[in-house]
Structure formats: structure tokens, C-alpha cells
Amino acid sequence: MRADGPIKHIIYVIKENRTYDQVLGDLPQADGSSALVLFGRPVTPNEHALAERFGIFDRFFDNAHVSADGHNWSTAAFANDYLEKMWPPEYAGRRTRYDFEDGAHASVPHAGYLWDLAARSSRSFRNYGKFTTAGPLKGSDVTTDMPTLRDRTDLHFPTFDMDVRDVDRLREWQREYDAFERAGTLPQLELVRLPRDHTAGTRPGSVTPAGMVADNDLAVGKLAEIVSHSRDWSDSAIFVVEDDAQNGADHVDEQRSTFYLISPYAAGGVQHRTLTTAGVLRTIETILGMPPLTPYDAGARPLDAAFRARPDLRPFVALPAQTDTDALNTAAAYRARDSARLDFAREDAAPADVLNDILWHAVKGAAPQPATGAFR
Helix, strand or coil: CCCCCCCCEEEEEEECCCEHHHHHCCCCCCCCCHHHCCCCCCCCHHHHHHHHHHCEECCEECCCCCHHHHHHHHHHCCCCHHHHHHHHHHHCCCCCCCCCCCCCHHHCCCCCCHHHHHHHCCCCEEEECCCCECCCCCCCCCECCCHHHCCCECCCCCCCCCCCCHHHHHHHHHHHHHHHHHHCCCCCEEEEECCHHHCCCCCCCCECHHHHHHHHHHHHHHHHHHHHCCCCHHHEEEEEEECCCCCCCECCCCCEECEEEECCCECCCEECCCEEHHHHHHHHHHHCCCCCCCHHHHCCCCCHHHECCCCCCCCCCCCCCCCCCCCECCCCCCCHHHHHHCCCCCCCCCCHHHHHHHHHHHHHCCCCCCCCCECC
């Protein structure tokens, strides 16, 4: 893993709010708790297949606690003093201004974000969904207040909206990806937001939690399939993180989360070394020959052991969804009335403890929910 190595193109995918045990706790070869699985292999067949082929990371931890700092840690290896002081009252309902992903000056870290670093380093990049705002009419082009992103963002790529399928987001990404491939102008760095594993709880008329997570899983699998069948597969790496774990149940730690490395150069096997979001950024920076953004990524452990020198160029074929991605919640679903009152227009507007309870019982039925956070 080095700046002059074989990897020339990176796709950085950021998802929403899952712990390791919620998704991969049923993998017997790693440190998971099957009792805590909510969206196991029947819901996420592609993520299971990707982990088993390219590497299982059972000691990956998000630096952040919630989405407010999570999207900053995921793209800047830092959440500044203003942000860290302002998100707790926001999440406690004592503040109503969510100004953490809109380019508001107070929350912007001093060194900027990964895209600012790429611009300073003369690296080409393209943005799909990060720090964007929906247009005034549903379905209209998105906007962004981030100066560096204005000319490098796909304005047709949807923002955070649980009514939009991730496979449809992926279709828009593929439209540009195929065009870049034909022209030989694939950006060195792409950021892709696939947020639907957040879910809309059991809100009547919305797709069920399992259906939304299955849709998200299918989008990740199809992205891997598209890239691995492209002419740039031999020099590509895909990094897939959750912005935060949202304090869901996990038998190791409430910030342990899923991470996927998809590349011909992925070493595979069980990677049991402690890794973090900042380490992913340090790895991306190293591969693209860029300096670290902050002391946090500078000091983070990179993913050296996750790579090997000799590539395995076999393509990945996405598995079909095994869970109905169109199944709808009914009024009889667990806490459907509460879900109908929750705000799912933006990530984390619904209280984490409430949504975690809804998701647990929507999947597990009457089984008692474990205490929030880490336990043994």
C-alpha cells in the first residue's frame, strides 16, 4: 500500500448507523454474537459474501458516536470543537439547528475535508451525495454549499431520503461511472453515499427495516459487481464504512461497526487488528499520495495488513436480494404509531434509543432488547 503502487482509483462508500453484530454477528469465523443479529445473511447476502471473500474486519471502530460528528470524522478525520459541543444539545432536543453537514463555517474543520485535500493535492474526484441539500421540488437537482464540491458533485444523485431506493442511487452513479470508463477519465477518488440502511423504522406505508437494509446491501453488491467487471478493476479499491454505529447492540463495543475493503489486492481472511475510520482515511490518503488532514489520521493505523501484493482479478457477481425490498410496514407493526410521528427526513432526527428499540422488536418480536451499547 503506497502512493506509487498499483491502486489508482478509490471509491469511498459511506452508509448509515449499523454495528458489527447487527449485520455480521452470524459469521462463525469471527468475533460476533449471533444473538444480536438483526440483518444477517438472509437480509445482507452481498455484504456477507464480500466480507468472506475480501476480508472480515471484526475490530473496526467508528471514531464518531452519531451522524452529526460521524460524517465529519468519515470525511475529515476530525470533528471540531464547535461541532462536538453543539451536537449533544441538538440530539437532546435542546437545539433545533442541524448545521453539521451544510458547509456552515463554524463546523468546518480547519484543514477542510477529504475533497479539499484532493483539490489541494491535484487529485481528481467526484461526489455523490455527500454534504448536499435537496432542491426545492422533490426530484429536482440537489445543491451544495461546499465551494470545492460545487463543480464536482453529481446534482442528479439524491440526498438523504428513505423513500429513494439505494439501487436507484447506484443507477445514477453507474451512469457517470460508465461514461468515465468510456472516456478514460475515471476520477481518482469518488465519494458515494448509500444511506438507506438507516431505515424509517416501522412507519406505516414505508418499506420495512429489513427491506431497506436488503436494498442497501444489493446496492453495495451491485457496485462491487460493476467495478469488478470494469477495465479499471485491476487498479481499484472500494472502502465501505458506516458513518457511525448509532449505539446499537454489540457484544464488544457500541462503536464497533462494519467495514468492507473490496479490491483485487484485498488480503481476505479475518482481520482482527483494531482499525478505525481515521485509519481508512489515512489509507486513502497514502494510496493517493496525499498528506494527512489532521493529527488523528496521521496517527491512525493504516490498513497495510489488509492488502496483498498479488491481485486476484476474479470479478464479483452480486447476489439477488433474499428479502423483499418492497415489503411495506403495516399499522400493526411494532410501534408503528410512534414511527409515524418520528422525523426521518434527516439522519438521526429520530432519537437513537427509540429507533434502536423499534428495529430490535421489528426483527426479534417479543425478545427483550439488550442494554444499549457494549456488554459481555
